[in-house]
Amino acid sequence: MAAPSRAAAVLAVALAFAAGLGLRAAAAQTPTASAGPVDPALIADLVVANRVLAQEGLFDAYGHVSVRHPANPNRYLLSRSLAPALVTAGDILEYDLDSNPVDPKGQRSVLERFIHGEIYKVRPDVKAVIHSHSPTVVPFSVTRVPLRPVMHNATFLWVGVPVWEIRNAGGPGTDMLVRSAPLGKSLAATLGDKPVALMRGHGNVVVGADLQMAVRYAYYTEVNARLQALAIALGGPITYISPEEGAARDKNPGDFARAWELWKKNALGK
Amino acid sequence: MAAPSRAAAVLAVALAFAAGLGLRAAAAQTPTASAGPVDPALIADLVVANRVLAQEGLFDAYGHVSVRHPANPNRYLLSRSLAPALVTAGDILEYDLDSNPVDPKGQRSVLERFIHGEIYKVRPDVKAVIHSHSPTVVPFSVTRVPLRPVMHNATFLWVGVPVWEIRNAGGPGTDMLVRSAPLGKSLAATLGDKPVALMRGHGNVVVGADLQMAVRYAYYTEVNARLQALAIALGGPITYISPEEGAARDKNPGDFARAWELWKKNALGK
Amino acid sequence: MAAPSRAAAVLAVALAFAAGLGLRAAAAQTPTASAGPVDPALIADLVVANRVLAQEGLFDAYGHVSVRHPANPNRYLLSRSLAPALVTAGDILEYDLDSNPVDPKGQRSVLERFIHGEIYKVRPDVKAVIHSHSPTVVPFSVTRVPLRPVMHNATFLWVGVPVWEIRNAGGPGTDMLVRSAPLGKSLAATLGDKPVALMRGHGNVVVGADLQMAVRYAYYTEVNARLQALAIALGGPITYISPEEGAARDKNPGDFARAWELWKKNALGK
């Protein structure tokens, strides 16, 4: 999981673009053009992701999750500004990587959508992005205690969890929100090649190679934060997941379909 | 948000009074007269506020939320004494600022209603008042650890959260309840021009420029208390929201309709 | 609330006995005789108490609540051995103060019923007894940190919360359960004239002048334990409810009907 150089990233995006299924070349080169219709199953999964993250307490009325357009790596899909628990397929909008809506449909966009666009620009490996106020990660973001993996389902944190300080990008007087592309770009730079970055006094961003993996990472980041906080409260030295253990698990992340099946049923009430 | 002088407050109330929509002058000058019927949508929102605060755990069987009468700044609306989760439109009573019910309708009034009346008297900017036993703020009220903002949705706490000590107003032998206008007046003086004050060994008061803002402030005060407590437990120095950050957010508090829409649906079960 | 001497208690029981409404003298003097039928509303309230305490998390599958028979102070009413959440009116049995069932109806009695009988013997002021594993009081029972009131709805703890050590009564090798009258008697002696006593490594007993008051005391004892634990975690000196404040509240405990109405609706799902 070495950090890709900017050039490599651009190349990878270009290659992915060229290989895009159902890609309509002419349209794709016009920034505001749609990358075309998306498999309803992917939209359904994006709706489920919104609801799962709300149900599991990572989202309250805020937080958002996006997925890269499967037909065009320069587009992503994100709900209009709406509480995640209420999102349905009709609320999903398409954005370019500058986070302009392809067709706003008269709806208000999420203010902090730049988080998504700027990460997709520099992380061709990422197909899904989550921004949440995951409750137990916020305390780690305002102290000097690094979030580190203590449990086997959060081994992916072994690469380190950077903390983004908005003051470094926006100066001492921001309103704490990622209101612009430059702020999003700075956050993406702090994330680097990692799966998770904390945002000081705010929450986190979590990315994945697909939507289910991003949801899994977000969920176990919260669980791990709770367990690590409790371990710290117990006192004494802590045995963290080692780099060797983390790397071994990364090679075979395991059976996430099992969790997705459960969460989907819970989230949809059926 | 400088503290208005008492004279300025009186002037502001008078001006607001004169400008009141639907104001019936003769009636308004009789203390026990009603300020007239209220838009059912506002009553509905007051019912929702009661239920949201119960559902989110800020109210148990106790706690109360009021709204200033839109037609007369010298009147406010508050449920009769009833568990907030059970409040319906028919339970809302109208009070003057000395907290006398305009028409008690044979119902028992909330004992601590003086909290509301006395704050409305000195805070013409305030249109809604909440008193709760918000669980995680009580520990802050009995220690010397000040409640301070650690997260972006609680930046409004940057102005400071005073703690009201009832012993200073009522002597060492009160039963801890705000049973009288003088106690309410003392609490309002401690609140000053702030959005939130803690009540030692009891809970807090939270005020807002409208009902939704007050609910938002109450909710994120509780959330922030949990996060701050956890950050303290982790140990080491904490990076709090700075005055510059707090002031920047105050200028543009953001999209609260998104939360209200969700909470309303949850609270009303539809 | 001075501790009654044993002689005074016996006298009080005798007087209460003589004054018992609907008392049938002949029957009452036969230990195994019933004190007669009970108002169904009281039985219904006892069922509600079982369910409320389960719903609020003070009872898991265990815990029990009893009420003194209104017609005979030498009898009490308690569910057969059954998870409190499942108790219905038909499960309530009548016991004498030695905790013998008047009519076992072929059912298994609660093993630790001696807690109830022995407290009723020495506390004529008590009409209801609760034994629970109230989760947050157990840690206080195994440390030297006294449970003390930090919030206004738990002021009744101002008189002190003794901790009963079963080793003092049963020796070092008990199985921790109050299996006999002597163990119950020892616990009642530790309780003395207080409303609450902790049982080391086990839970607590809570008593009240009526069923609703006992439920209120049990509920706010748990709430207070959580708040006190959190205040301790914050660090530094804590301002506890003072004796003057506790005594003032005892004189006018306030409006508990408001909580009972809510809990009853929640517990019965209507």
Next chain:
Amino acid sequence: MAAPSRAAAVLAVALAFAAGLGLRAAAAQTPTASAGPVDPALIADLVVANRVLAQEGLFDAYGHVSVRHPANPNRYLLSRSLAPALVTAGDILEYDLDSNPVDPKGQRSVLERFIHGEIYKVRPDVKAVIHSHSPTVVPFSVTRVPLRPVMHNATFLWVGVPVWEIRNAGGPGTDMLVRSAPLGKSLAATLGDKPVALMRGHGNVVVGADLQMAVRYAYYTEVNARLQALAIALGGPITYISPEEGAARDKNPGDFARAWELWKKNALGK
């Protein structure tokens, strides 16, 4: 509860095998043969155990519970890989003690099933095995703070709770999962003759003389971990359950039917 020697264990297994009800000798000696149909009531209880442990928060989408085949001690019953909350009777598969499915029915087996098989091999007294990520035990597994009983319903922990370090069995670079029989064998050796062992950075294993007892042990291990953590947070010395008390309770573990009846109703929603 002295640790049986390996020889004694083998002998005991052999004896139990010979005594097996309904044992069909020829079939039993063929490793892949079924031990025959099982009483549907036992399967139903295994389904309930899955759902109870999910509902009580010991299982999230993962975790598993097995029961030894009543007709053949060399077989056990375990759900296919599926979130425990979704398990039904049709999902239960039969395994030999090397954890080979007798008939996989085209389904995927639980990866870590070796935990079960290897424990059944060396613990003839054990009829049920649970592996969970019981949340509050994980912090104890990564610190040097031993999990010890503080409450009467967790007295069974008095014998000590060993912590299994996978690095000792699998080296520094495992992916933390019990993927093989040797890893399961090592875990079983750490468990020894105890009811509970923690797995560092992972969770625990809990065993019982029957399914209901294993569920009880797993539930109260989690409860005890929460109470012990809170007692530690309060500070100062802790009075743990003593060996005498633990041993006394072991002789008469008490009325678990009461909890099972409640949990079954809750788990099945009826």
